[in-house]
Amino acid sequence: MERGYIHVYTGNGKGKTTAALGMSLRCICAGKQVFFGQFIKDWSYSELKAGEFLPDFEIVQFGRGCFISRDPTEEDRRAACEGLIRCSQALQSGEYDLVVLDEVNVALYYDLFGVADVIDILERRDPRTEVVLTGRYAPQEIIDVADLVTEMREIKHYFNEGVEARAGIEC
Amino acid sequence: MERGYIHVYTGNGKGKTTAALGMSLRCICAGKQVFFGQFIKDWSYSELKAGEFLPDFEIVQFGRGCFISRDPTEEDRRAACEGLIRCSQALQSGEYDLVVLDEVNVALYYDLFGVADVIDILERRDPRTEVVLTGRYAPQEIIDVADLVTEMREIKHYFNEGVEARAGIEC
Numbered sequence: 001m002e003r004g005y006i007h008v009y010t011g012n013g014k015g016k017t018t019a020a021l022g023m024s025l026r027c028i029c030a031g032k033q034v035f036f037g038q039f040i041k042d043w044s045y046s047e048l049k050a051g052e053f054l055p056d057f058e059i060v061q062f063g064r065g066c067f068i069s070r071d072p073t074e075e076d077r078r079a080a081c082e083g084l085i086r087c088s089q090a091l092q093s094g095e096y097d098l099v100v101l102d103e104v105n106v107a108l109y110y111d112l113f114g115v116a117d118v119i120d121i122l123e124r125r126d127p128r129t130e131v132v133l134t135g136r137y138a139p140q141e142i143i144d145v146a147d148l149v150t151e152m153r154e155i156k157h158y159f160n161e162g163v164e165a166r167a168g169i170e171c
Numbered sequence: 172m173e174r175g176y177i178h179v180y181t182g183n184g185k186g187k188t189t190a191a192l193g194m195s196l197r198c199i200c201a202g203k204q205v206f207f208g209q210f211i212k213d214w215s216y217s218e219l220k221a222g223e224f225l226p227d228f229e230i231v232q233f234g235r236g237c238f239i240s241r242d243p244t245e246e247d248r249r250a251a252c253e254g255l256i257r258c259s260q261a262l263q264s265g266e267y268d269l270v271v272l273d274e275v276n277v278a279l280y281y282d283l284f285g286v287a288d289v290i291d292i293l294e295r296r297d298p299r300t301e302v303v304l305t306g307r308y309a310p311q312e313i314i315d316v317a318d319l320v321t322e323m324r325e326i327k328h329y330f331n332e333g334v335e336a337r338a339g340i341e342c
């Protein structure tokens with residue numbers, strides 16, 4: 001039986017969620033099933049439309065992204081925890097070849113749930129299921145359980161020059 | 172008029188081509204047109220099927236990937252140069268919102284064409300066209316003309332543990 005590995009995309013550079021989307025596209029092209037859970041993000045991202053084009057691509061957003069500019073509320077925490085449960089079900093079900101927990105590291109950074117909870121659902125997953133965890137601030141415990149970790153390091157970024165996020169490029 | 176920027180994904184970590192694929196998917200979800208030219212890669216990659224699912228996604232491979240284990244031949248060079256011309260046409264045409272030159276940095280590293288040629292086609296592009304250049308070994312001249320550069324840094328990689336590339340994940 002083929003084993004599924006744990007990938008982490010972290011760091012302060014552009015390309016983490018983008019790489020998880022690319023991996024999803026590649027999986028679907030190989031006839032696989034993908035569950036893509038997004039913590040933190042708000043509801044305007046173009047990738048939400050990807051399910052219209054791609055068979056076997058399920059993308060779900062949990063909670064609101066807007067709390068990043070202030071402290072998370074109980075509602076944010078509840079939404080994130082419900083999201084974690086949805087991801088846990090997807091990981092255990094054996095129905096998906098790839099499960100993405102997008103921005104889960106940021107959810108951990110904001111203490112929306114604990115790192116032990118995340119490691120627990122990873123350990124209980126169907127062993128054939130591949131997992132991708134994204135977001136800056138990946139804690140050491142996540143890096144320790146991962147099989148593959150890439151740090152996206154910002155060398156140059158036009159946001160620093162005042163360019164704003166654009167539909168289809170960043171969002 | 173909206174300006175198109177130059178993105179570079181480089182470094183030794185996993186996620187460069189993958190991020191370019193993800194950006195393509197996001198662009199298409201936003202109703203944009205994408206040309207994805209692959210230098211170096213061989214013909215077995217799952218992403219070649221992406222055009223079957225995605226409207227307005229044109230993916231073309233140039234030459235053979237197999238030369239990396241030996242010196243490139245004249246045939247490899249000719250195929251790469253033809254590929255650069257195809258990319259140049261796509262960049263100038265104004266028909267594409269995003270043009271990807273996948274693994275172009277590796278083609279430069281193997282001296283299949285010169286960095287001045289690449290910079291020239293970037294400068295002559297339709298100014299609204301966004302460009303992504305991928306591949307390890309991005310030369311300084313490319314970094315200098317880029318607006319956004321991310322280095323994918325390998326922190327941990329299961330290839331080092333003997334895991335082989337798998338369809339839908341790496342290829």
